[in-house]
Amino acid sequence: MSTSPAIDLTATCGAVAAALEARHGAAQRERITVGLRQVAALWQGRDGTASDFEEFALAHFAAGAALDALFARLEFVLESLHGHMHEISRDLRWHSDLDLESMLPLDTILSGYDPGAHFVDDAFDNKLAFVVLLNFPSTSLAQRLDSGALWSRQRWAQARLVDLFSRRIPAHVTLAVAEAAGASDRYIASYNLWAHHWVDDQGQRLFEAGKKLLSHWNLRDELKSRYAQGADGLPHQRMIAQVMDRIVTQTIPAAVIDCPWVDWNPATNTVTPSSVHDAPGTPPTDLRADPAAEPDTRYQRLLQCFQAVKQMDPFCLVAPTHIDRSFDDERQLPIDRAVRMLEDVCASPLVGRVAHVIQHRLGRPLEPFDVWYSGFRAGAGVSEASLDQIVQLRYPNAQAFKSALAPMLVKLGFGEERAAWLASRIEVDPARGSGHAMGAQRRGDNARLRTRIGARGMDYKGFNIAVHELGHNVEQTFSLNCVDHWLLNGVPNTAFTEAMAFVFQALDLKLLDQTTERPGSDAERSLSAFWSTYEIAGVSLVDIGIWQWMYAHPDATAAQLKEAVLQIAKDVWNRYYAPHFGQRDCVLLAIYSHIVHSFLYVPDYAIGHMIACQIEQHIQKTGKLGEEIERMATLGRLSPDLWMQQATGQPVGPQALLDATASALGKLKQ
Numbered sequence: 001m002s003t004s005p006a007i008d009l010t011a012t013c014g015a016v017a018a019a020l021e022a023r024h025g026a027a028q029r030e031r032i033t034v035g036l037r038q039v040a041a042l043w044q045g046r047d048g049t050a051s052d053f054e055e056f057a058l059a060h061f062a063a064g065a066a067l068d069a070l071f072a073r074l075e076f077v078l079e080s081l082h083g084h085m086h087e088i089s090r091d092l093r094w095h096s097d098l099d100l101e102s103m104l105p106l107d108t109i110l111s112g113y114d115p116g117a118h119f120v121d122d123a124f125d126n127k128l129a130f131v132v133l134l135n136f137p138s139t140s141l142a143q144r145l146d147s148g149a150l151w152s153r154q155r156w157a158q159a160r161l162v163d164l165f166s167r168r169i170p171a172h173v174t175l176a177v178a179e180a181a182g183a184s185d186r187y188i189a190s191y192n193l194w195a196h197h198w199v200d201d202q203g204q205r206l207f208e209a210g211k212k213l214l215s216h217w218n219l220r221d222e223l224k225s226r227y228a229q230g231a232d233g234l235p236h237q238r239m240i241a242q243v244m245d246r247i248v249t250q251t252i253p254a255a256v257i258d259c260p261w262v263d264w265n266p267a268t269n270t271v272t273p274s275s276v277h278d279a280p281g282t283p284p285t286d287l288r289a290d291p292a293a294e295p296d297t298r299y300q301r302l303l304q305c306f307q308a309v310k311q312m313d314p315f316c317l318v319a320p321t322h323i324d325r326s327f328d329d330e331r332q333l334p335i336d337r338a339v340r341m342l343e344d345v346c347a348s349p350l351v352g353r354v355a356h357v358i359q360h361r362l363g364r365p366l367e368p369f370d371v372w373y374s375g376f377r378a379g380a381g382v383s384e385a386s387l388d389q390i391v392q393l394r395y396p397n398a399q400a401f402k403s404a405l406a407p408m409l410v411k412l413g414f415g416e417e418r419a420a421w422l423a424s425r426i427e428v429d430p431a432r433g434s435g436h437a438m439g440a441q442r443r444g445d446n447a448r449l450r451t452r453i454g455a456r457g458m459d460y461k462g463f464n465i466a467v468h469e470l471g472h473n474v475e476q477t478f479s480l481n482c483v484d485h486w487l488l489n490g491v492p493n494t495a496f497t498e499a500m501a502f503v504f505q506a507l508d509l510k511l512l513d514q515t516t517e518r519p520g521s522d523a524e525r526s527l528s529a530f531w532s533t534y535e536i537a538g539v540s541l542v543d544i545g546i547w548q549w550m551y552a553h554p555d556a557t558a559a560q561l562k563e564a565v566l567q568i569a570k571d572v573w574n575r576y577y578a579p580h581f582g583q584r585d586c587v588l589l590a591i592y593s594h595i596v597h598s599f600l601y602v603p604d605y606a607i608g609h610m611i612a613c614q615i616e617q618h619i620q621k622t623g624k625l626g627e628e629i630e631r632m633a634t635l636g637r638l639s640p641d642l643w644m645q646q647a648t649g650q651p652v653g654p655q656a657l658l659d660a661t662a663s664a665l666g667k668l669k670q
């Protein structure tokens with residue numbers, strides 16, 4: 001499929017509008033004008049001539065009872081279409097997702113096939129999309145924020161209906177985006193560093209043999225894990241921070257990436273052939289211990305993602321840039337609001353107070369990598385090994401977990417009847433991976449809780465994750481089955497369902513009848529949430545700054561983009577972090593791999609922490625987990641502020657997180 005040129009329908013629109021108005025009356029004038037404009041904007045030559053357009057509009061414009069009937073018909077078929085398509089996809093992935101029988105080579109082909117991938121294209125080709133655009137106005141985020149509170153539920157459902165068809169992206173553009181995303185994913189997925197081959201100035205190896213660290217996740221988690229060693233872990237942490245700096249500044253020698261055959265001193269950047277072999281295989285015969293730096297590949301990949309996604313801009317009815325689509329369309333939160341929320345956390349006077357607590361616990365001044373401080377200790381007073389035992393005994397297989405759903409839900413605070421109903425709507429499957437929650441998409445179908453069950457049954461880690469997934473499944477089940485319009489099923493964005501999952505997850509020990517939480521667990525949990533929000537809020541500001549810069553400099557080279565990223569990272573650091581960490585111009589915030597391959601996703605993490613805190617606090621305050629989760633999950637996909645307003649009485653914001661932090665600091669003092 002290729003793009004065919006748009007045709008000029010201005011004159012036709014005028015004539016058709018007059019004919020429609022004569023038929024439906026002057027009261028329909030605005031709807032007619034808007035509908036025709038929307039169809040004309042995405043109508044292309046291959047959709048038909050001007051007279052085809054006219055014939056189409058005259059046949060499909062509806063008003064009054066006919067409009068209601070049209071909307072009901074669309075909602076009915078879309079539920080069926082999406083719901084059954086979802087079931088087919090689930091079956092195609094069944095043997096790849098579930099730990100049932102061994103996988104066949106065929107399963108890779110099956111799981112890679114998406115039967116719904118061409119739905120929107122087909123809907124434009126057969127004109128279903130145009131029927132929607134002709135009859136229902138698309139709305140900008142500004143309009144939804146302005147008057148959404150006054151809209152009826154049906155009006156909101158219609159807004160969601162138009163959202164499905166507000167873009168008509170040509171196949172070659174979709175392909176370009178997929179290719180750029182794929183190239184970035186592969187670049188990131190193979191960015192391994194072999195820590196045993198890092199040497200210090202004395203030639204010492206600090207890390208154990210065979211340790212392969214994927215940037216940035218494993219680097220950061222290795223750094224975090226070293227806090228348990230106190231001062232002994234400090235040289236390791238400093239070395240990891242140095243490695244991160246080399247990656248961000250692209251001064252890392254290309255020869256050390258994903259290569260266990262050379263040794264590297266990250267401080268001096270010298271590279272030498274390694275005498276230690278801690279990886280499978282043999283070194284290549286043409287191995288060169290070359291100190292030449294990676295040639296800005298990191299920024300080349302990011303730039304390609306930007307250039308690809310920018311090609312979508314002209315094909316979107318509303319939200320004409322990727323930044324608009326990311327904030328206005330997907331998060332439904334204006335970027336200025338989001339930035340203010342992030343800055344409110346970063347600039348909060350609480351940062352200094354929490355930094356002081358950390359400094360006191362570490363017994364040394366903070367260093368930049370302490371943005372990843374992980375020493376706040378919540379959790380059980382009993383060991384993980386004994387929790388493993390309890391869990392293994394209770395849940396030897398998926399069936400045992402399924403049978404326990406109803407009693408667990410009662411223990412969490414749901415009434416007997418609701419708990420039994422939810423349990424009948426959630427299936428439990430043994431997952432290959434760590435687990436996930438897969439909601440249904442039509443009301444005749446059930447949600448699936450996928451959980452990891454080892455040979456000896458479930459372990460505590462698996463249980464903890466399964467309880468998190470159960471939270472998702474409960475939200476999915478209420479919001480699909482109890483919302484008044486199918487088009488409104490779900491929550492405003494992923495942060496909201498994550499919040500409910502966290503509420504469940506935090507109660508996992510209660511479900512195991514463990515009442516021996518560590519003293520001060522609540523306060524420790526709050527401080528931990530605050531510190532990670534502060535950290536990821538800075539990364540989010542860097543991510544946003546980078547995308548704004550790219551749009552302002554669409555012709556930049558990778559080298560120019562690198563300089564810009566370094567400057568943006570330093571600016572954010574100097575403003576919000578340097579005052580607490582005693583070092584300026586640090587670029588560590590730009591280490592996140594998401595910046596390279598996730599198209600402006602990072603802010604979701606920070607905003608998610610804030611939303612989670614609001615929802616948790618509200619549930620704690622009311623003390624009615626079951627009733628409140630049900631009420632909140634049936635509000636449906638409104639805008640985030642409207643949802644939060646109806647759920648908790650407040651718009652989305654960081655205040656709950658800040659309040660919890662202040663109260664935790666108070667408790668520590670006692």
Ligand SMILES: [Zn+2]
Pocket residue numbers: 468472497498501
């Ligand atoms: Zn989750």
